[in-house]
Amino acid sequence: MLKGHRTWIFDQKPKIISTGTVGGPFEAEGMLADDFDYLHSDLWLKQDSYEKAHRVMLEEACEKAINKGDLEKEKIQLFLAGDLINQITPTSFAAETLGAPYFGLFGACSTSMEGLALAAYIVNTKGANYILTGASSHNSAVEKQFRYPTEYGGQKPPTAQWTVTGAGVAIVSDHGKGPSITSATLGRVVNMGLSDPFNMGGAMAPAAVDTIETHLKERGIDPSYYDLIATGDLGHIGREVSFDLLKKHGVAIDEKKYQDCGLMIYREKQPVFAGASGTGCSAVVTYGHLLNRMKKGEIKRMLVVATGALLSPLTVQQNETIPCIAHAVSIENEDV
Amino acid sequence: MLKGHRTWIFDQKPKIISTGTVGGPFEAEGMLADDFDYLHSDLWLKQDSYEKAHRVMLEEACEKAINKGDLEKEKIQLFLAGDLINQITPTSFAAETLGAPYFGLFGACSTSMEGLALAAYIVNTKGANYILTGASSHNSAVEKQFRYPTEYGGQKPPTAQWTVTGAGVAIVSDHGKGPSITSATLGRVVNMGLSDPFNMGGAMAPAAVDTIETHLKERGIDPSYYDLIATGDLGHIGREVSFDLLKKHGVAIDEKKYQDCGLMIYREKQPVFAGASGTGCSAVVTYGHLLNRMKKGEIKRMLVVATGALLSPLTVQQNETIPCIAHAVSIENEDV
Numbered sequence: 001m002l003k004g005h006r007t008w009i010f011d012q013k014p015k016i017i018s019t020g021t022v023g024g025p026f027e028a029e030g031m032l033a034d035d036f037d038y039l040h041s042d043l044w045l046k047q048d049s050y051e052k053a054h055r056v057m058l059e060e061a062c063e064k065a066i067n068k069g070d071l072e073k074e075k076i077q078l079f080l081a082g083d084l085i086n087q088i089t090p091t092s093f094a095a096e097t098l099g100a101p102y103f104g105l106f107g108a109c110s111t112s113m114e115g116l117a118l119a120a121y122i123v124n125t126k127g128a129n130y131i132l133t134g135a136s137s138h139n140s141a142v143e144k145q146f147r148y149p150t151e152y153g154g155q156k157p158p159t160a161q162w163t164v165t166g167a168g169v170a171i172v173s174d175h176g177k178g179p180s181i182t183s184a185t186l187g188r189v190v191n192m193g194l195s196d197p198f199n200m201g202g203a204m205a206p207a208a209v210d211t212i213e214t215h216l217k218e219r220g221i222d223p224s225y226y227d228l229i230a231t232g233d234l235g236h237i238g239r240e241v242s243f244d245l246l247k248k249h250g251v252a253i254d255e256k257k258y259q260d261c262g263l264m265i266y267r268e269k270q271p272v273f274a275g276a277s278g279t280g281c282s283a284v285v286t287y288g289h290l291l292n293r294m295k296k297g298e299i300k301r302m303l304v305v306a307t308g309a310l311l312s313p314l315t316v317q318q319n320e321t322i323p324c325i326a327h328a329v330s331i332e333n334e335d336v
Numbered sequence: 337m338l339k340g341h342r343t344w345i346f347d348q349k350p351k352i353i354s355t356g357t358v359g360g361p362f363e364a365e366g367m368l369a370d371d372f373d374y375l376h377s378d379l380w381l382k383q384d385s386y387e388k389a390h391r392v393m394l395e396e397a398c399e400k401a402i403n404k405g406d407l408e409k410e411k412i413q414l415f416l417a418g419d420l421i422n423q424i425t426p427t428s429f430a431a432e433t434l435g436a437p438y439f440g441l442f443g444a445c446s447t448s449m450e451g452l453a454l455a456a457y458i459v460n461t462k463g464a465n466y467i468l469t470g471a472s473s474h475n476s477a478v479e480k481q482f483r484y485p486t487e488y489g490g491q492k493p494p495t496a497q498w499t500v501t502g503a504g505v506a507i508v509s510d511h512g513k514g515p516s517i518t519s520a521t522l523g524r525v526v527n528m529g530l531s532d533p534f535n536m537g538g539a540m541a542p543a544a545v546d547t548i549e550t551h552l553k554e555r556g557i558d559p560s561y562y563d564l565i566a567t568g569d570l571g572h573i574g575r576e577v578s579f580d581l582l583k584k585h586g587v588a589i590d591e592k593k594y595q596d597c598g599l600m601i602y603r604e605k606q607p608v609f610a611g612a613s614g615t616g617c618s619a620v621v622t623y624g625h626l627l628n629r630m631k632k633g634e635i636k637r638m639l640v641v642a643t644g645a646l647l648s649p650l651t652v653q654q655n656e657t658i659p660c661i662a663h664a665v666s667i668e669n670e671d672v
Binding site for chain 1: 337338341342344385387388413414418420421422423424425428429431432435436437438439440441442443444450454457458461462463464465522523524525526527646647648649650651654656659661
């Protein structure tokens with residue numbers, strides 16, 4: 001089960017039996033529009049606040065996953081989820097609608113894999129038969145909270161990232177069909193002393209490297225074991241920094257097989273600075289696009305390394321550095 | 337392992353082998369001063385912000401627990417913790433200091449038992465040998481964030497509660513001595529439509545009742561099985577409402593054995609309105625006072641039901657109701 005200090009091996013091969021992914025209008029113009037279950041043309045989702053829109057998006061993703069999995073919501077024994085909004089209220093309200101037992105998580109943009117690792121662990125050890133896990137973010141709700149009202153038209157440097165409007169969830173079960181979750185390596189906080197909230201990719205890169213190296217070492221495998229190592233969300237800068245760091249540390253990864261969720265979701269012409277980010281980003285890319293690629297047989301084994309910058313507007317104002325973390329989960333499709 | 341829909345039975349009897357509890361000057365004047373490992377006379381802990389003081393307090397509690405457990409910090413395989421501050425930054429910074437793998441949790445004042453339930457589950461199923469889990473809050477950091485600057489002298493109604501300044505953590509292990517964690521019942525969100533942030537006890541009471549009833553039913557036990565059912569933190573109003581509700585539902589609990597962490601920590605003369613609350617409250621009361629009572633043989637079996645009001649200042653401003661949750665963990669001392 002536990003291998004080394006930080007890696008769990010899931011010998012019972014819990015499966016992702018269903019997923020739900022919902023996005024907004026900006027995501028509808030992106031590269032992965034076809035991979036969403038539902039895309040909204042209205043950023044408000046007919047609600048009177050962005051936070052309510054955020055909640056509705058997550059509720060829809062949960063409902064989609066439950067319906068696609070041909071389940072009733074009463075079957076769900078645990079909901080493991082979180083978001084970026086203060087006190088993760090959109091997720092807690094969605095938990096109320098779902099009605100399942102609920103553990104709120106906070107891992108910023110690493111939440112997707114914090115939840116998937118825990119879900120796989122608990123299903124693997126028979127603590128639940130069906131766990132719903134996921135993460136979500138809403139661009140405007142996050143901008144309002146972390147930065148300035150968008151109406152101010154504040155300028156951003158090219159190192160900034162664009163928060164995804166999206167909710168991605170998965171149902172993990174010991175019953176049914178789907179790709180297996182085979183292992184997880186738990187992240188620890190890595191803080192290299194960077195403090196620029198407009199360069200989170202650069203800040204998070206060392207955390208991703210720490211987790212990837214630990215994962216390969218503790219599992220005793222080579223990077224070539226995976227068809228894809230997908231970080232999320234480092235953007236252009238963080239991806240480059242982390243790739244260089246890995247190379248320096250002697251971890252030889254084929255550059256084509258080392259990709260970032262934050263660089264997959266939008267088109268080049270979309271003005272997203274260094275790439276996408278947000279709690280929902282790695283969730284929708286993994287549970288939508290990457291699992292679809294698995295279904296098509298394009299990927300057999302992948303490692304998703306969700307990275308989180310655990311800052312807040314207050315820690316930025318107080319001149320704190322940015323504590324970062326990355327959790328890695330390996331998903332393998334044995335049917336292909 | 338899983339019993340019913342929401343209860344985990346821990347057949348391997350993971351143990352609480354060590355604890356750390358730190359409090360502030362107001363707690364030093366309270367009823368449980370002798371149960372803290374360390375009490376600060378300075379609310380600032382010599383830091384230049386309340387949030388930094390909050391972080392230091394949690395770091396001290398972790399260090400205390402590790403030292404008392406005669407461990408090195410490198411032995412800790414997982415840190416499961418959270419607090420009330422936006423993006424739980426004090427906990428994330430403490431996780432950096434600790435250096436262990438880290439899953440951030442958010443369950444407001446239910447976080448203590450969210451963490452203990454998960455820690456016990458993971459140790460029980462051999463996913464880790466040593467997990468450090470806990471919760472903390474700092475009165476002034478919370479007041480600043482959730483209410484008004486204290487300098488305004490804003491008036492509060494008698495239904496309000498007083499946020500504890502304290503950090504309480506426990507080390508859960510399959511090695512060593514200490515009381516056993518025997519089961520946990522996971523909470524689901526219960527929202528009766530109350531929206532007054534100055535009466536969280538009343539709002540949370542139905543969530544506590546839901547979890548207690550489910551726990552007794554799924555474990556197939558009578559309330560008299562426990563020497564103590566300790567809710568945390570309902571305060572006077574929530575305790576009374578929940579006790580009446582349980583009685584109405586036919587759950588006969590001896591009133592002396594139904595107590596609230598929020599009513600234990602301070603003296604009657606301390607001006608805490610309806611009682612204490614805050615993420616740290618049930619953590620310090622459980623890991624300090626209640627475990628000390630267990631050691632003395634005064635309690636053999638107890639159920640700690642940590643309750644959380646999953647609101648935020650923004651949801652209050654947006655006229656939302658308060659989603660509430662309660663997680664229950666049973667701790668039994670078989671050596672007494």
